[in-house]
Amino acid sequence: xxxxxxxxxxxxxxxxxxxxxxxxxxxxxxxxxxxxxxxxxxxxxxxxxxxxxxxxxxxxxxxxxxxxxxxxxxxxxxxxxxxxxxxxxxxxxxxxxxxxxxxxxxxxxxxxxxxxxxxxxxxxxxxxxxxxxxxxxxxxxxxxxxx
Ligand code: HEC
Numbered sequence: 249x250x251x252x253x254x255x256x257x258x259x260x261x262x263x264x265x266x267x268x269x270x271x272x273x274x275x276x277x278x279x280x281x282x283x284x285x286x287x288x289x290x291x292x293x294x295x296x297x298x299x300x301x302x303x304x305x306x307x308x309x310x311x312x313x314x315x316x317x318x319x320x321x322x323x324x325x326x327x328x329x330x331x332x333x334x335x336x337x338x339x340x341x342x343x344x345x346x347x348x349x350x351x352x353x354x355x356x357x358x359x360x361x362x363x364x365x366x367x368x369x370x371x372x373x374x375x376x377x378x379x380x381x382x383x384x385x386x387x388x389x390x391x392x393x394x395x
Contacts, residue, residue, distance in 0.1 A: 273330040280326025281336065287319040291382075294363070297372075298379045306370035313364040320360045324353050342393040352389040359385045 270276040290312045296302045297309055332343045342349050359382035366374040 269325060270328065273328065273334050276326045276328045276331050277334050277336050278326075280323040283319055283322040283326065287316055287323070290315045290319070291386075294367070294375070294379055295383070298376050304372050304375075306367065309375055310364075310367040310370075313360075313367040317357075317360050317364040320357045324350070337395040339393050339395055345393075349389065349393055352385065352392075356382065356385040356389065 270279065293312045294309050294316070297304045327338070327342070327346070327349070329343070331338075332340075359378070363375070363378040363382045366378040
């Protein structure tokens with residue numbers, strides 16, 4: 249086997265894993281919507297405790313916050329420029345103001361990390377406060393950039 253061929257093949261596989269996440273733009277849209285959907289489900293479970301609809305369980309809050317913190321990093325990779333023309337709930341404004349969308353994403357990731365830290369204290373007041381702050385970052389971006 250010729251070595252340069254092998255090297256080229258390995259390089260292709262490695263860079264493929266890092267970059268070509270989506271075969272089609274439709275896949276990128278599904279990916280970001282899927283990430284938001286699962287994130288939202290776990291965020292709501294904490295919300296139910298914060299609002300007193302279900303009893304506060306520190307362990308459950310912590311588990312859900314850890315999932316939310318991980319998922320909060322995912323949707324952004326799905327906002328690829330080639331998805332602009334594909335029907336979704338992302339408003340056209342988002343594509344013109346992607347720097348602001350990214351700034352909103354950064355705020356959300358920070359707020360969600362703070363929420364996770366608060367759940368580790370087991371203190372319901374701290375969870376309430378940081379949940380409210382995180383929810384405000386969701387709302388700010390949705391009001392501006394989601395249909
Ligand atoms: C920086 C912007 C931004 C932030 C922050 C943000 N979202 Fe979203 N979210 C969007 C956009 C844009 C969409 C529409 C996605 C699409 O259809 O292309 C969306 C969609 C969703 C959806 C619906 C998914 C679907 O398929 O209909 C849920 C649920 C959701 N977000 C939950 C959240 C939660 C919970 C937070 C906060 C913890 C949050 N989002 C923070 C921009 C944001």
